Amino acid sequence: MLITNGRVLTFGEQPRLIENGAVLIQDERIVAVDFSHVLEEKYPTEERLDAQGMLVMPGLVVSHTHFYGTFARGMYIPGPPMKDFPEILQRLWWPLDRALDEEGVRYSAYVPMLDAIRYGATTLIDHHASNRFIDGSLDVIADVVQETGLRAVLCYEVSDRDGLEVALAGIRENVRFIKKARDMANPRIAATFGLHAALTLSDDTLDRCVAEAEAISHRGFHIHAAEGPADREHSLATYGLPTIERLAQRGILGPQTIVAHAIDIDAWEMATLREAGVWVSHQPRSNMNNGVGVADIPTMLRGHMKVVLGNDGFSNDMFEEMRVAYLLHKSARNDPRVLPADQLLDIVMNNNASLAQQFFGQPFGTLEPGAVADVILVDYDPPTPLSVENFPWHIMFGFDGRKVDTTIVAGRILMRHGAIPHLDAERIYARSREVAQQVWERFWAQSA
Ligand SMILES: [Zn+2]
Secondary structure (H helix, E strand, O other), X not given: OEEEEEEEEOEOOOOXXXXXXXXXXXXXXXXXXXXXXXXXXXXXXXOEEEOOOOEEEEOEEEEEEOHHHHHHOOOOOOOOOOOOHHHHHHHHHHHHHHOOOHHHHHHHHHHHHHHHHHHOEEEEEEOEOOOOOOOOHHHHHHHHHHHHOOEEEEXXXXXXXXXXHHHHHHHHHXXXXXXXXXXXXXXXXXXXXXXXXXXXXXXXXXXXXXXXHHHOOOOOEEEEEOOOHHHHHHHHHHHOXXXXXXXXXXXXXXXXXXXXXXXXXXXXXXHHHHHHOOEEEEOHHHHHHHOOOOOOHHHHHHOOOXXXXXXXXXXXXXXXXXXXXXXXXXXXXXXOOOOOHHHHHHHHHHHHHHHHHHHHOOOOOEOOOOOEOOEEEEOOOOOOOOOOOOHXXXXXXXXXXXXXXXXXEOOEEEEEXXXXXXXXXXXXXXXXXXXXXXXXXXXXXXHO
């Protein structure tokens, strides 16, 4: 397939803006990038996709999300407003994940994946929990990934919060699915070892997870840590150590581990994350919504830490997540210099891409020969000159997910002019509403 007549923004190490550019895709890879007339002449018989002057760029990677959070939208939670993060976990997220059955897991995955296609998020790193339906839950999600055509990295959030049996089932699900993902060798589905959060995992369970991961030669975990003051207080009171130090001692940290949030940490904990080469995933919309504080991302970036941007189950519109990050840190520091648009784009396009590459072993986040053919077309007509120097500010102030017109993953067109022909969105939403009602009824039964 030859994408022609685009305003091609390559990203990568040396970003280029090619006016009237073209991208040649063969099989699942990008093969050539050049001016339209050059590639049209060279590949006259290649099937054409006319970009009609739209912006052509790599698809976006989401470093931390939760498909299972879908049914929280619009849900009534009995009682007064939740006062802090532990209460949000106990009154919203834990009863919600316990209310999910197989159908609940399936439809809570369809909806955010449809959004991801619409908004140009092509690779999603999910963190799943459904503590009453654990065995095979990752297969259900993998089937939806397969059907939608997206890429995803899946894991199960092991936790002691519902007792030892549930924790052991979570461990089994991770081990089983990691092995299965290896056997499948599907270029669009990968796995890691999920852990819910420092504050719901005992030392014994963490040790067991490390041993089980080692036994199958798997490296790296995906865990929430230091998501606000409660995590730190709990860790100090229970283990006499701050959260990150404890995780380091238990062998959870390393260059393949994703730590989501890392908000309430001290300087030594930040140094520990840096030395271990951990991916720190930042989710500003979620952090603001939960009132858990602001992660010190500008300082982490000053130390060249591996900061990546996720969405924690908010919409898969990563342009919106970027904009919130852009505004939040300036406001929190009373300093308009922090986290400029080019630095933020570097996180989202380069760091997130490197994280995806770790899982899939191919270059992401760039339109260069050899990179994965994950490409989006954005219908953005710039009202001021657009150049390779100023595009980050165009993206920050002019883009949103709804401007994405076409989404291509692994060389397959998933959406064209806003239409997703292989998925019946109306039917999926209708069924999602029915399933959500059943999930809500089980949720409310727990609160009664
Ligand atoms: Zn999360």
